[in-house]
Each structure stands twice: as C-alpha cells, then as structure tokens.
Amino acid sequence: MQHESQVGFDLLAQHQFERLTAGLLTSDELVAVENSGSEYHTADISPARALEITESFILNSDATDLLPSLVQHHAFNKKVINEARERTQELLAQNDELATQLD
Amino acid sequence: MLLGRLRKNLTEINWFAVIVDVSIVIVGILLAFQIDRWADQKRNQYLELEYLVRLKHDLQMEMELMDSALEIADDRIRAVKLLEKLTETSAVEEIPTGSLPWAVETATWRSFPNITSFVYRELQNTGNLALIQAESLR
Numbered sequence: 001m002q003h004e005s006q007v008g009f010d011l012l013a014q015h016q017f018e019r020l021t022a023g024l025l026t027s028d029e030l031v032a033v034e035n036s037g038s039e040y041h042t043a044d045i046s047p048a049r050a051l052e053i054t055e056s057f058i059l060n061s062d063a064t065d066l067l068p069s070l071v072q073h074h075a076f077n078k079k080v081i082n083e084a085r086e087r088t089q090e091l092l093a094q095n096d097e098l099a100t101q102l103d
Numbered sequence: 104m105l106l107g108r109l110r111k112n113l114t115e116i117n118w119f120a121v122i123v124d125v126s127i128v129i130v131g132i133l134l135a136f137q138i139d140r141w142a143d144q145k146r147n148q149y150l151e152l153e154y155l156v157r158l159k160h161d162l163q164m165e166m167e168l169m170d171s172a173l174e175i176a177d178d179r180i181r182a183v184k185l186l187e188k189l190t191e192t193s194a195v196e197e198i199p200t201g202s203l204p205w206a207v208e209t210a211t212w213r214s215f216p217n218i219t220s221f222v223y224r225e226l227q228n229t230g231n232l233a234l235i236q237a238e239s240l241r
Contacts, residue, residue: 018211025207033208045204054189054203064190070183070210078176085169092162098236099155102148 013066013073020063024056151234154226161222182209 025033029045045053058064185206226232 014211021207021211024211025204029204030208033204036205050203053207057186057203057207058190064186067183067187067190071180071187074176074179074183078173078180081169081172081176085166085173088162088166088169092159092166095155095159095162099152099159102152102155 013069017063017066017070020060020066021057024053024060029053147234150231151236154222154231154234157222178209182206186210 029049032045182205185202189203189206226235
C-alpha cells in the first residue's frame with residue numbers, strides 16, 4: 001500500500017512539452033475547449049483561428065520533435081497506472097477478507 | 104524464648120486458609136490483567152476494523168482516480184497522435200478544425216488527478232499502522 005500510495009506519473013516530458021507550447025491557445029480558448037468536454041467540435045473557435053493555431057504548432061519544431069516520446073511516455077504511464085490498479089484491486093480483496101474475519 | 108514463641112505462632116496458623124487466600128488474590132490479579140488485555144485487544148480490533156473500512160473507501164476512491172487517469176492518458180495518446188499526423192502530413196484540411204485546439208489542450212494542460220492515500224498517511228502519522236495485522240496490507 002505504501003508503494004501504491006505514491007503512484008508517480010513521470011511528467012517531465014509532459015512539462016517540457018507544455019513549456020514549449022505555452023501561449024499557443026489563449027486562456028479563453030483553453031476554457032472553451034475544457035468546457036466543451038467530449039463535444040470539443042462545438043468549442044467556440046473559428047476555423048481561421050484553428051488554422052492559425054495549427055500553423056504555429058507545426059512551426060514549433062522543438063515541440064513537434066517531442067511528440068513521439070510523449071506517446072511513449074503516456075503509454076508507459078498507462079502501464080504503471082494499470083499495474084497500480086491491479087495491485088489496488090488485490091489490496092481491496094485482502095482488506096475485505098480481513099474485515100470479514102474481524103467482524 | 105523469642106524463637107519458641109515464633110515456632111508456636113507458626114504452628115497455630117491455618118496454612119490451608121493462608122494458601123487459599125493468597126491464591127484468591129493472585130488469581131484475582133491475573134484475572135484483572137487478563138480482562139484488561141482482552142479489553143485492549145477488543146479496542147484494537149474495533150479500531151483496526153474501523154481503519155479497514157476507511158481504507159476500503161480510500162482504495163475505492165483511488166481506483167476511480169486511476170480510472171480517470173487512464174482515460175486522460177488515452178485521450179492524451181489520441182491527441183498526441185493527431186498532432187503527429189498533422190506534422191507528418193501537414194494535411195490540415197483532413198483534420199476537423201475543432202479537433203486541433205482540443206488536441207493541443209488535451210496534450211498539454213489537462214491535469215492528471217492526484218492519487219493520495221489519506222487514511223494510509225493518517226495511519227503512518229498517528230503510529231497506528233501496527234494495528235493493521237496483515238503485513239501485506241501495510
């Protein structure tokens with residue numbers, strides 16, 4: 001449990017990518033996308049502005065170079081979370097067993 | 104003279120009664136200790152059970168957080184792949200305009216939920232971790 005309590009996500013690459021792409025979207029745009037949830041197509045951002053964002057992003061080679069490692073990074077995070085999830089499930093079963101014995 | 108009186112007194116004492124009295128006192132003391140120990144065990148068992156119930160809640164909460172972290176990781180992979188596709192082909196027109204801001208937002212600012220074990224930390228901080236009997240749970 002001690003181990004599970006510190007399920008760490010290695011966010012180094014993520015933070016680097018965030019630094020490099022900071023300012024690409026304005027605060028209002030970030031809020032609009034965040035609020036639109038899964039219906040992100042409805043976010044109030046014009047096609048012209050979306051194109052502008054795309055072009056700025058493509059030109060940011062430091063950020064685009066990081067993309068392959070970001071996929072790896074999140075795939076690794078998923079593996080860590082899945083393992084932690086399995087372990088938590090085992091702990092839950094042990095916890096239940098112990099509680100039944102005590103009750 | 105003194106020794107004679109002492110011997111006389113000792114022979115007059117009802118040793119059976121003395122042994123019975125002392126035994127009753129000893130048994131009483133041992134019984135009191137036992138009852139105290141039993142009460143302590145009961146109290147600890149009750150506390151352990153209480154912690155186990157709270158730990159279960161904590162673990163279930165963590166499972167939910169892990170599930171949302173998994174969803175976020177999936178979304179991020181999807182978003183990063185979309186951005187990759189964009190840089191590889193530059194086919195902006197092939198990608199719905201609304202999805203790019205989403206991809207940028209998802210790949211960057213959406214935060215991972217923090218996984219914290221409140222009850223476990225409380226057990227550590229209060230020194231009550233020893234109450235949990237199962238080694239595997241500690």
